[in-house]
Amino acid sequence: MGLFDLPAPLFTALDNLMGGLPYYPRLLIWSTLTAIISMALYWLCSAQDKTAAAKERAAKARKAMASYDGVEFGEMWPLAKESLTASAIHFGIVLGPAVVSSLPALAMIVWVSGTFGYNLPEAGTLLKAHSVTANQISIGQQAEYTVEYPASDESKEIIAANGELLATLPLQATVPVIHKRAWWNSLIGNPNGYLPDDYENEAIYFDLPAIEFIAQGPGWVRGWEFSYFLLLIIISLGIKFAFRIH
Numbered sequence: 264m265g266l267f268d269l270p271a272p273l274f275t276a277l278d279n280l281m282g283g284l285p286y287y288p289r290l291l292i293w294s295t296l297t298a299i300i301s302m303a304l305y306w307l308c309s310a311q312d313k314t315a316a317a318k319e320r321a322a323k324a325r326k327a328m329a330s331y332d333g334v335e336f337g338e339m340w341p342l343a344k345e346s347l348t349a350s351a352i353h354f355g356i357v358l359g360p361a362v363v364s365s366l367p368a369l370a371m372i373v374w375v376s377g378t379f380g381y382n383l384p385e386a387g388t389l390l391k392a393h394s395v396t397a398n399q400i401s402i403g404q405q406a407e408y409t410v411e412y413p414a415s416d417e418s419k420e421i422i423a424a425n426g427e428l429l430a431t432l433p434l435q436a437t438v439p440v441i442h443k444r445a446w447w448n449s450l451i452g453n454p455n456g457y458l459p460d461d462y463e464n465e466a467i468y469f470d471l472p473a474i475e476f477i478a479q480g481p482g483w484v485r486g487w488e489f490s491y492f493l494l495l496i497i498i499s500l501g502i503k504f505a506f507r508i509h
Contacts, residue, residue: 265452267370274374287476287490290379294491297371298498305364306508309357314509317356321349372491373451379487381437381471386414392421394429394467406464421467429458429467442466 264271274293281289324346331342384390390412393405406423413419413432421430430441436454443465444457458464475485483489502508 264454265448265450267366267373267450268452268454270367270370271374271377274371275378278378286379286474290375290476290487290491291494293371293375293379294494295498297368297491298495298502300371301364301368302499302502302506302508304367305360306506308363309360309509311509314353314356317349317353318509321346321353324349375487375491377436377438377454379474379476379491381439381473383434383437384412384472386412386417388412390432391470392430392467394423394464396463397465408467423464425463427458427462427464429464430455430469434469437471439469439471440466 278289278293281292284292324342328342328346331339388411390410392408392410394408395405408421410419410421410432415433417433419432420428421432423429434455438453438455441453441455441458443460443462448457458466473486476487476490477485
């Protein structure tokens with residue numbers, strides 16, 4: 264379990280309270296919660312008066328720079344310096360609160376991805392998978408497998424041609440890959456586990472059935488990402504303008 268996975272049990276418990284709702288309304292509720300919590304945390308962590316003053320100074324400096332129509336470097340440099348300084352001050356003031364407010368959003372996005380991205384296959388259906396080694400990732404060669412997905416009280420192993428145990432089915436979570444542990448797994452863990460570091464194979468990918476929330480349109484519109492982030496942006500901007508958050 265990684266750092267951003269720690270709140271996952273709380274998110275799961277809250278989601279279970281909405282168990283009577285279909286997937287799509289639940290996804291939109293989580294998008295709304297992400298926006299509200301992130302914007303509220305940013306507002307609490309930021310000095311709004313100081314942020315507003317820095318923003319106004321930067322805007323005035325940019326306007327003065329844009330309106331200058333002379334050609335003398337000695338006259339233009341103070342304007343450019345003020346513009347850069349004011350922008351840097353504004354960026355420095357908002358950077359910390361922005362980072363802090365993004366942490367709950369990152370934790371929610373990690374959990375939403377694992378919850379609303381894929382379903383596990385039904386018992387008895389065929390599951391396709393492919394494994395790759397370090398050199399195969401660059402040239403596209405893959406070893407492919409097709410297995411009958413077992414029931415929850417059964418187990419089935421996927422073993423590579425060289426004898427490496429790649430996976431034991433059924434999977435523990437709706438994550439479509441098992442790979443070697445990387446540095447970023449201290450932040451985002453893989454609930455399906457990891458391949459040993461001394462394996463020739465780097466990862467095995469599963470063709471899990473993706474959850475589609477929109478029936479029409481290209482593939483990138485149908486998954487959770489489009490609806491989640493679109494509503495997240497709309498609500499965040501709405502909160503920003505409605506409450507005049509700088």
